[in-house]
Each structure stands twice: as C-alpha cells, then as structure tokens.
Amino acid sequence: MDKYVIEGGRPLYGEVEIQSAKNAVLPLLAASVLTDEQVVIRRCPRIADVLNMVQILGELGCKTCFEGDALVIDPAAAANHEIPPALARELRSSVFLLGSVVARFGRARIAYPGGCDIGLRPVDLHLQGLRRLGVDVREEGGSIVCACEGARGAEVVLDCPSVGATENILLASVTAKGSTLIRNAAREPEIVDLQNFLNKMGGKIAGAGTSVIAVEGVPRLHGTEHTPLPDRIEAGTFLIAAAMCGGKLALRGAKSENIASLAHKLREISCKIHAKDDKIYIECVGARRSPKLVETSPYPGFPTDLQAPMTALACICEGSTVIVENLFETRFKHVPELIRMGADITVRGRSAFVRGVPALHGADVCASDLRGGAALTLAAISAEGCSTVVDLGFIDRGYSDFEGKLRAAGARIRRVRV
Numbered sequence: 092m093d094k095y096v097i098e099g100g101r102p103l104y105g106e107v108e109i110q111s112a113k114n115a116v117l118p119l120l121a122a123s124v125l126t127d128e129q130v131v132i133r134r135c136p137r138i139a140d141v142l143n144m145v146q147i148l149g150e151l152g153c154k155t156c157f158e159g160d161a162l163v164i165d166p167a168a169a170a171n172h173e174i175p176p177a178l179a180r181e182l183r184s185s186v187f188l189l190g191s192v193v194a195r196f197g198r199a200r201i202a203y204p205g206g207c208d209i210g211l212r213p214v215d216l217h218l219q220g221l222r223r224l225g226v227d228v229r230e231e232g233g234s235i236v237c238a239c240e241g242a243r244g245a246e247v248v249l250d251c252p253s254v255g256a257t258e259n260i261l262l263a264s265v266t267a268k269g270s271t272l273i274r275n276a277a278r279e280p281e282i283v284d285l286q287n288f289l290n291k292m293g294g295k296i297a298g299a300g301t302s303v304i305a306v307e308g309v310p311r312l313h314g315t316e317h318t319p320l321p322d323r324i325e326a327g328t329f330l331i332a333a334a335m336c337g338g339k340l341a342l343r344g345a346k347s348e349n350i351a352s353l354a355h356k357l358r359e360i361s362c363k364i365h366a367k368d369d370k371i372y373i374e375c376v377g378a379r380r381s382p383k384l385v386e387t388s389p390y391p392g393f394p395t396d397l398q399a400p401m402t403a404l405a406c407i408c409e410g411s412t413v414i415v416e417n418l419f420e421t422r423f424k425h426v427p428e429l430i431r432m433g434a435d436i437t438v439r440g441r442s443a444f445v446r447g448v449p450a451l452h453g454a455d456v457c458a459s460d461l462r463g464g465a466a467l468t469l470a471a472i473s474a475e476g477c478s479t480v481v482d483l484g485f486i487d488r489g490y491s492d493f494e495g496k497l498r499a500a501g502a503r504i505r506r507v508r509v
C-alpha cells in the first residue's frame with residue numbers, strides 16, 4: 092500500500108492537463124462489446140477503474156492493447172458472456188456490461204457490482220429497464236443472469252435520473268428491434284459522449300443531455316475511433332485545490348460549461364474564474380467567504396462527486412456552510428479525517444454543518460473512497476504542517492498521476508511505499 096507524504100501551506104501555480112473523463116471512458120469500453128470491429132479510445136487514462144474494465148473485456152474474449160495513449164480494442168473474438176465475479180465486485184461500472192453483453196450474445200451473467208462504498212447503490216432501475224426491453228432477468232445466488240432472444244424497443248421511465256441505468260438501457264436498446272424512449276434520463280455530459288460514440292458506430296440516438304432520449308434500433312454497429320470528453324470531476328478537483336491553497340491555475344482541456352455549478356460556488360467564495368479557448372483559469376487571493384449552502388443533485392446541479400472536495404474547502408472559509416448530500420447515503424466518510432486536521436464539522440443524516448476555521452493542521456489521515464481521498468489530499472496540501480494520506484488505491488481508481496500534477500503546480504507531495 093502506498094501513502095502520500097505532504098508538507099502543506101504552499102500556493103499552486105501553473106498549468107494542469109485534464110485527463111479524459113473516467114465516467115465517460117467506462118461506458119465507452121462497455122459499448123465496444125456491441126461490435127465485432129476495432130474500436131480505438133484515444134487519450135485513454137490508465138487509471139485503475141479503466142484498467143479493471145479493460146481486464147474484464149479481456150475475460151470476455153476481446154483483444155486489447157495500448158498504443159501510446161490510445162486503447163485499441165478488437166472485440167471480434169469475444170464469446171464469453173460471464174463477467175468474472177472478482178472483477179465485477181471491484182467495479183460499479185461493470186454493471187453497464189449487462190446491456191451490451193446481452194445485446195451481443197443474447198445472455199449475460201454478472202455478480203452484484205462493487206465500487207466505492209458510498210451507499211447502497213442498488214441496480215433495480217437497470218434491471219427494470221432491461222426487463223422493459225424484453226430481457227429475462229433473474230437473480231441467482233448473488234449474480235444477475237440475463238437472457239434475451241432479441242431485445243425489442245420500449246418506453247422506459249426511470250424513477251430517478253440514474254446515470255448508470257440510463258447508460259445500460261442505451262447499450263441494450265441501440266441494436267434492439269424498434270424504437271426506445273427513455274424518460275427521466277440522466278443528463279450528464281458523459282451520456283452525451285456515449286450517444287456520440289454509439290452514433291459514430293452507426294447507432295441512431297437523439298436527446299442525450301436532456302431527460303428524454305430516443306433510440307431507433309439498428310441491426311448492427313461498426314467500429315470507430317473516439318476521443319472522450321475531459322473529466323469535469325478532475326477539473327473541479329483542481330479548481331477546488333487552487334481555492335484551498337491560493338495561487339493561480341490554468342486547466343488545459345477542461346470544458347467550463349460542464350462545471351458551471353461549481354464555478355458559481357467558487358465565485359461566491361471570491362475566486363476569480365474565466366474560460367478562454369480550451370482552458371479554465373482560476374485565481375484565488377484573499378479571504379474565502381463561506382458559500383453558505385451546497386446541495387448535491389443530478390446534473391446540471393452540484394455534482395455529488397465534488398461534495399467531498401467542496402466540504403474540505405468549506406472547512407477553511409469564513410463563516411458556516413451547510414453541505415447536503417442528496418444522492419448517496421454514506422458519502423461523508425472523509426469528515427472524521429478532516430476533523431483530525433482541525434476541521435469543525437457536525438454531520439446529521441445527509442447534512443454536514445461546517446464552521447470555518449482559519450486553517451487546517453497536518454495529520455495522518457486515511458482515505459475510504461475515491462473522492463474522499465482526493466478531498467483529504469487537498470486538505471493536506473493546504474494545511475499548516477505535515478500530513479500523510481494512506482490507502483491511495485482509492486485515488487488511483489480515478490485520477491491519473493494526481494500527485495505528479497499537484498507537485499508540478501508547487502505542492503510538496505510525494506508518494507512512498509508503506
């Protein structure tokens with residue numbers, strides 16, 4: 092297990108290149124199973140979740156290799172419909188494979204998916220959607236077993252705008268017979284990216300980015316090449332890093348329209364943010380005013396994946412902030428660790444009541460999920476004194492070279508083997 096050793100208190104300056112979005116690449120990898128022709132994902136980040144998904148594709152029989160920063164997938168030889176349980180338990184996004192594997196092979200089997208422990212994370216909406224498309228879905232001893240002689244289009248209404256369920260239904264319906272309508276669909280930019288990718292493969296999808304998506308089933312899909320959209324959560328993490336440490340950062344490749352809700356909050360705190368060409372600039376000088384209230388909600392609301400970093404920032408703003416986590420039941424595991432660094436936070440149910448302090452102090456802290464680990468790292472590089480952050484496996488799931496990018500911007504951070 093690795094840990095970060097950090098000497099905090101230095102401002103950040105420089106330019107950071109934003110990776111392709113983890114939560115766009117993962118469904119694209121699942122989609123590659125829908126064709127027997129070559130698929131190329133350019134600028135593919137070598138983060139743990141992506142590498143795990145690539146390993147699953149290999150277990151299904153796909154041939155994969157990296158050529159520079161491009162991932163080349165040859166799905167022609169894919170023939171196995173069973174997603175290995177050990178890998179499925181590693182990765183929440185393995186569940187997207189249900190839709191594409193059952194569409195390709197007429198059957199699929201997957202152990203209940205794992206992923207970061209941030210809540211119950213049910214898959215009932217995924218299974219309801221597949222059943223609406225004519226897929227027989229059974230649960231057998233901790234696994235989900237799907238069978239279908241040919242999915243047929245249907246109207247699917249989601250009880251809540253689930254990102255994964257929207258993506259799974261898209262993957263299962265793009266080659267179904269007839270048309271499908273997804274109502275109350277999730278509107279995240281990553282779903283627009285998936286629509287664009289599937290349409291480049293010959294799909295006929297419209298409406299992604301809105302809450303109604305229309306799919307006209309096509310008999311087959313062909314190969315394609317694609318550069319995924321930039322990671323808005325990584326970009327938001329670095330914007331919050333600058334707000335906590337002070338200084339001036341330029342984020343290369345970030346799309347400002349995808350992080351408008353965060354930019355709005357950071358301006359409330361008194362950061363200066365502007366976008367020009369394909370960069371977002373942030374400058375943070377002087378006192379940070381509390382944003383008063385941060386409520387997570389589905390896109391385009393404030394992203395739940397930036398709640399933990401935002402909670403860390405609220406700890407050193409003047410005044411009090413209420414943070415409300417509306418999407419996941421247990422996404423405040425970073426709070427006890429922030430309190431060890433001198434934060435003043437009280438959690439009641441889905442709300443965290445933060446009273447700002449002048450500065451956090453160094454401590455030895457432990458990450459327990461991906462975005463919480465990022466939040467603790469930001470707290471440590473902004474704190475007075477030295478800290479360690481252990482269990483970097485969580486951070487490695489979603490951030491490529493997180494410490495290298497922070498160090499290049501002036502943070503005193505290094506990774507050591509424990």
Ligand code: EPZ
Nearest residue numbers: 114184212213214215216217253254255256395396418419
């Ligand atoms: C995706 O997870 C992201 N993961 C998550 O990012 C992100 O936090 C989440 O969307 C919300 O934006 C990937 O894209 C790989 P959901 P997903 O289905 O699809 C409930 C990160 O840090 N729900 O939109 O699992 C669920 O309990 C990760 O990068 C059901 O009730 O999220 C939650 O309350 C963490 N039944 C809400 O919907 C279902 O069948 C949102 O979940 C599915 C979901």
